[in-house]
Amino acid sequence: MIRRINLDAKDIPKQWYNIQADLPNPIPPPLNPGTGQPITPDMLEAIWPMSVIEQEVSSERWIDIPEEVLEKYLIWRPSPLHRAYFLEKFLGTPARIYFKNEGFSPPGSHKPNTAIAQAYFNKVAGIKRLTTETGAGQWGSALSFACSQFGLECKVYMVRISYNQKPYRRILMETWGANCVPSPSPDTNSGKKFLEQDPEHPGSLGIAISEAIEDCVTSKDSKYSIGSVASHVLLHQTVVGLEAHKQIQMANEYPDIVIGCAGGGSNFAGLCLPFVRDKIGGKKLQVIACEPASCPTMTKGPYTYDFGDTAETTPLFPMHSLGHKFVPAPIHAGGLRYHGMAPIISRLIVDNFIEARAYGQLETFAAGITFARTEGFIPAPETNHAIACVIEEAKKAKEEGKEKVILMNWSGHGIIDLAAYDAYLSGKLEDYVLPDDDIAKLIKDLEKFPKPS
Amino acid sequence: MDIYCTQLGMLVKFSYCISMNDNLPCRNILGCWKQRVDIISILREKYSDEELRKVFSAPPKTRIERIIESIKKETSS
Numbered sequence: 001m002i003r004r005i006n007l008d009a010k011d012i013p014k015q016w017y018n019i020q021a022d023l024p025n026p027i028p029p030p031l032n033p034g035t036g037q038p039i040t041p042d043m044l045e046a047i048w049p050m051s052v053i054e055q056e057v058s059s060e061r062w063i064d065i066p067e068e069v070l071e072k073y074l075i076w077r078p079s080p081l082h083r084a085y086f087l088e089k090f091l092g093t094p095a096r097i098y099f100k101n102e103g104f105s106p107p108g109s110h111k112p113n114t115a116i117a118q119a120y121f122n123k124v125a126g127i128k129r130l131t132t133e134t135g136a137g138q139w140g141s142a143l144s145f146a147c148s149q150f151g152l153e154c155k156v157y158m159v160r161i162s163y164n165q166k167p168y169r170r171i172l173m174e175t176w177g178a179n180c181v182p183s184p185s186p187d188t189n190s191g192k193k194f195l196e197q198d199p200e201h202p203g204s205l206g207i208a209i210s211e212a213i214e215d216c217v218t219s220k221d222s223k224y225s226i227g228s229v230a231s232h233v234l235l236h237q238t239v240v241g242l243e244a245h246k247q248i249q250m251a252n253e254y255p256d257i258v259i260g261c262a263g264g265g266s267n268f269a270g271l272c273l274p275f276v277r278d279k280i281g282g283k284k285l286q287v288i289a290c291e292p293a294s295c296p297t298m299t300k301g302p303y304t305y306d307f308g309d310t311a312e313t314t315p316l317f318p319m320h321s322l323g324h325k326f327v328p329a330p331i332h333a334g335g336l337r338y339h340g341m342a343p344i345i346s347r348l349i350v351d352n353f354i355e356a357r358a359y360g361q362l363e364t365f366a367a368g369i370t371f372a373r374t375e376g377f378i379p380a381p382e383t384n385h386a387i388a389c390v391i392e393e394a395k396k397a398k399e400e401g402k403e404k405v406i407l408m409n410w411s412g413h414g415i416i417d418l419a420a421y422d423a424y425l426s427g428k429l430e431d432y433v434l435p436d437d438d439i440a441k442l443i444k445d446l447e448k449f450p451k452p453s
Numbered sequence: 454m455d456i457y458c459t460q461l462g463m464l465v466k467f468s469y470c471i472s473m474n475d476n477l478p479c480r481n482i483l484g485c486w487k488q489r490v491d492i493i494s495i496l497r498e499k500y501s502d503e504e505l506r507k508v509f510s511a512p513p514k515t516r517i518e519r520i521i522e523s524i525k526k527e528t529s530s
Binding site (some may be wrong): 043 | 479525
């Protein structure tokens with residue numbers, strides 16, 4: 001019985017895969033709402049080095065992973081591919097379930113796959129420090145780790161209420177040498193404004209983003225780093241799927257179904273894009289993105305341009321969206337909270353290469369508990385969405401008597417976010433699904449906006 | 454009263470949700486609290502129509518939208 005498939009260090013992928021080269025329909029560029037024209041690279045140059053901007057818009061199929069990045073990847077990569085034998089046995093399914101363990105990295109998630117790359121490209125561009133924001137603390141941890149590897153300063157603006165109540169995330173960042181400050185902070189003009197109103201202001205993600213950008217734009221030798229949504233982030237994450245592609249072949253298997261959870265889309269894209277390439281080439285397989293039923297961006301939202309606000313002052317991005325009036329119901333996963341999905345993933349859904357499914361809050365935590373009590377590893381709350389889908393598909397295979405091969409991205413462990421499990425186990429979480437009538441009203445609101453060709 | 458906050462990955466008190474947005478409510482408060490309290494009545498009692506419009510007439514912004522907005526603000530000032 002194969003329980004774990006390890007890839008030799010010498011076989012680690014040497015290039016990232018850029019699906020923009022193979023998309024049957026390219027993604028439209030983000031537009032400036034003032035002019036209706038695409039946003040130009042010079043605007044992004046304020047926050048990203050040119051090498052990263054080039055990756056953001058590149059149509060090259062393969063992009064070399066620099067040797068210096070590979071050296072750092074080897075700290076934890078290639079990550080293991082596990083056969084979830086005890087979960088299979090518990091479910092009594094004929095399906096064979098494999099999961100790619102991205103909880104193996106030092107910060108415990110897939111996030112450092114891009115954090116390491118971004119830190120490197122900034123380093124060679126002469127940048128001395130990176131700024132970012134963090135809410136739950138997962139991305140801040142990953143970037144802190146990456147900066148420590150390349151001798152960069154790292155400034156993390158962590159929402160104050162989270163900073164005060166999640167000391168282990170903050171300590172992780174500080175252990176890796178980052179300067180993690182509670183936001184709002186006295187270090188920026190935008191932070192000072194809020195502190196003048198209330199010296200104990202609890203902060204918000206929006207304030208933290210503003211502070212990180214202001215710091216980046218107004219400080220010498222500084223740039224800003226982002227952990228999801230952007231195309232270059234998805235590119236860096238493909239190392240996950242490229243490894244898994246080799247590992248599943250080592251087991252003499254090929255997946256019938258590839259599954260991942262999708263918030264901004266980076267971990268899902270990381271595993272699935274190399275397999276989507278096969279699908280574009282004619283291979284038959286299902287690729288499933290899982291999202292919270294309380295925030296059904298992919299499963300119920302149209303593909304449309306969505307104005308950022310009623311004043312129409314923010315850029316237009318082609319995304320799956322529920323429109324202006326959408327108010328997310330309670331969701332529980334730190335990474336699954338975006339109004340929109342990464343444009344690449346949206347395009348692939350529209351073109352029927354990816355399907356999306358939504359899962360309720362209680363169902364996902366029940367799945368996470370089942371996984372922890374069979375396979376032992378405690379998943380991150382957002383990972384539980386993928387596990388819920390795996391269990392659903394495994395049960396379906398049982399009903400149909402089919403020996404399907406299921407591959408899932410186990411995007412991170414939940415050891416530092418056990419409060420979510422405590423809330424579930426103590427009955428403090430509840431499900432909420434947006435009624436179809438409400439969805440229809442919201443979608444109608446988007447009818448006046450032009451659709452991408 | 455506590456609730457699990459989607460953005461912060463932790464339990465927060467109702468007092469945070471109703472005032473964290475520059476002393477206005479979080480725009481997610483309706484979805485988060487509607488099943489547990491009469492959130493509409495509470496909001497109408499505490500805030501004026503203008504204040505509520507300020508919060509709820511704008512859409513939730515994506516991360517990229519927030520970033521571009523902040524860049525424009527900083528580079529134009």
